[in-house]
Amino acid sequence: MSLTLAPDGQSPASDEAVPRLSLTVAAQPLTQQIANHIRDQIIHDGLKPGERIREQPISEQLRVSRTPIREALQILATERLVDILPNRGALVANPGVEDLRGMLKVYSMLDGLGGELACLSAQPVQVAEVERQYNLLQVAFEAKDRSAYFQANQAFHLGIVAGSGNPTLVEIHGQLNLRLYRTRYLAVMQIKDWTSAAYQHADILKAFLDRDGPLLNRLLQAHLGFAWRQAEGVVETPALASA
Amino acid sequence: MSLTLAPDGQSPASDEAVPRLSLTVAAQPLTQQIANHIRDQIIHDGLKPGERIREQPISEQLRVSRTPIREALQILATERLVDILPNRGALVANPGVEDLRGMLKVYSMLDGLGGELACLSAQPVQVAEVERQYNLLQVAFEAKDRSAYFQANQAFHLGIVAGSGNPTLVEIHGQLNLRLYRTRYLAVMQIKDWTSAAYQHADILKAFLDRDGPLLNRLLQAHLGFAWRQAEGVVETPALASA
DNA sequence: CGCCTGCGTATTGTCGACAATATGGAAAAT
DNA sequence: ATTTTCCATATTGTCGACAATACGCAGGCG
Numbered sequence: 100m101s102l103t104l105a106p107d108g109q110s111p112a113s114d115e116a117v118p119r120l121s122l123t124v125a126a127q128p129l130t131q132q133i134a135n136h137i138r139d140q141i142i143h144d145g146l147k148p149g150e151r152i153r154e155q156p157i158s159e160q161l162r163v164s165r166t167p168i169r170e171a172l173q174i175l176a177t178e179r180l181v182d183i184l185p186n187r188g189a190l191v192a193n194p195g196v197e198d199l200r201g202m203l204k205v206y207s208m209l210d211g212l213g214g215e216l217a218c219l220s221a222q223p224v225q226v227a228e229v230e231r232q233y234n235l236l237q238v239a240f241e242a243k244d245r246s247a248y249f250q251a252n253q254a255f256h257l258g259i260v261a262g263s264g265n266p267t268l269v270e271i272h273g274q275l276n277l278r279l280y281r282t283r284y285l286a287v288m289q290i291k292d293w294t295s296a297a298y299q300h301a302d303i304l305k306a307f308l309d310r311d312g313p314l315l316n317r318l319l320q321a322h323l324g325f326a327w328r329q330a331e332g333v334v335e336t337p338a339l340a341s342a
Numbered sequence: 343m344s345l346t347l348a349p350d351g352q353s354p355a356s357d358e359a360v361p362r363l364s365l366t367v368a369a370q371p372l373t374q375q376i377a378n379h380i381r382d383q384i385i386h387d388g389l390k391p392g393e394r395i396r397e398q399p400i401s402e403q404l405r406v407s408r409t410p411i412r413e414a415l416q417i418l419a420t421e422r423l424v425d426i427l428p429n430r431g432a433l434v435a436n437p438g439v440e441d442l443r444g445m446l447k448v449y450s451m452l453d454g455l456g457g458e459l460a461c462l463s464a465q466p467v468q469v470a471e472v473e474r475q476y477n478l479l480q481v482a483f484e485a486k487d488r489s490a491y492f493q494a495n496q497a498f499h500l501g502i503v504a505g506s507g508n509p510t511l512v513e514i515h516g517q518l519n520l521r522l523y524r525t526r527y528l529a530v531m532q533i534k535d536w537t538s539a540a541y542q543h544a545d546i547l548k549a550f551l552d553r554d555g556p557l558l559n560r561l562l563q564a565h566l567g568f569a570w571r572q573a574e575g576v577v578e579t580p581a582l583a584s585a
Numbered sequence: 586c587g588c589c590t591g592c593g594t595a596t597t598g599t600c601g602a603c604a605a606t607a608t609g610g611a612a613a614a615t
Numbered sequence: 616a617t618t619t620t621c622c623a624t625a626t627t628g629t630c631g632a633c634a635a636t637a638c639g640c641a642g643g644c645g
Contacts, residue, residue: 127428128426128428128628129628129629130416130628153595153596153597154596154597155595155596155597163629163630164629164630164631165597165630165631166409166628166629166630167628167629167630169413169597169598170412170413170416171416173373173413173414173416173417173420174416174417174419174420176417177416177417177420177421178420179513183371185370185371185597185598185636186596186597186598186635186636186637187596187597187636187637187638188596188597188637189597198509198510201508201509201510201511202510204455204459204508204510204511205452205455205508205510205511205514208451208452208455209448209451212447212448212451216447265444265447265448266441266444267441267444267445267447267448267518268444268447268448270422271448271514271518275510275514371598372598372599373598396625396626396627397626397627398625398626398627406599406600407599407600407601408600408601408627409598409599409600410598410599412627412628428606428627428628429605429606429607429626429627429628430606430607430608430626430627431607431626431627432627
């Protein structure tokens, strides 16, 4: 879960135990680690929409100077997960219902396109992974484990898009997915009737296995539109709106 | 064109001539200005794909410390216009033909969706703007002014998408457009037969004015696919590939 | 009584310096 | 002659300090 960030964590006498071979996987840049850290907190609702993100507290918690933190915030701002107000700091992005509706429109289109392309070019190992996630989905559903259900649901859909073999599509789809992540998570955890949407996955999987691209495209878009209509009521949490 | 960046450019005695009223448009953050500066150079081919971007020369040219430059590079890396190799600097992104093909697939899908939505919710002023750009397009075409043609073509397509009223769509579409900008520009400037694609704009405009969403969607996607097939030959410039 | 002004403080923005890492080439070894 | 090692140099990465800006509140003014 949480990153082991502090660079002063000295493994005893490990200076020679871990020589700087080029074979060794290079540690991720500090800026990226920090961006990942903050991003995780945002999508998992540790940092609430509209909440102020101050640099100094993060600097102290992670034992890092403000410089890489500011670089990380620029990344997250470009991903539209935070808003940076010049000279007034960074806020967790707080999209309104209308914004979320617009994002979902684009997202479902990309999701459908991903499915359609995946029917053409998904590798067997990718198909198998999607099937595996479908089974996990069913297990979680029958166990009424919403958290596991959400996780498998994520992996199921992302797995299909990955099958498209289109890196740009995967990237943009994934970025929009992050923007919608928190809302979708809260929706899945809260809505009363989560049975209907769950059953749609069987048809989706079948279309995928049949490699029926156009059908899968339609099913995915309809599925997301349906899930959204169920979630819409939950969204009405204006979060922090002061003054 | 080029930014007036140097903060030492003292307009004589303008300290009181431009008081810091809240009505005054706040100057764009330095980081953004630098990002815009580098972005412009990339898409206009001043910085070539694969070329190294060193921080110090930029720092000297713009009379700015490296800190905001690094922040700008993080932004551009998130936009996939540059690649940052940890400890080894930033390069101008250099997508291969396969990458470009994948981007264009997503781009045309978004373009088509934008057109379809625009048929539903474009404001009269937006429709008028698209018509205006269409006329500029025709003028430039008849004058064989490829540069003006490209510019009007850009504004024409972006104008349609803007009519969708979906900020997320506009943003993602615009970002992909930037990634493809240089290639499209070089293609328009180089291809021999640029008459065929030009004529398609008449049908596109008509479908838009008729508010025929599905038709416009199909026309736009076909249009981009066509333009791409014409451009494909031009793309074969592997740029810098040393060692 | 409410609003405007001015100042102290908190926070962001920028900088120069130093540390860490990679690069290229000369010298040495095979 | 070729490869390897080692070092000087160039470049990126991180930091602490300072500058610039915004915020909140006390005091004064209409």
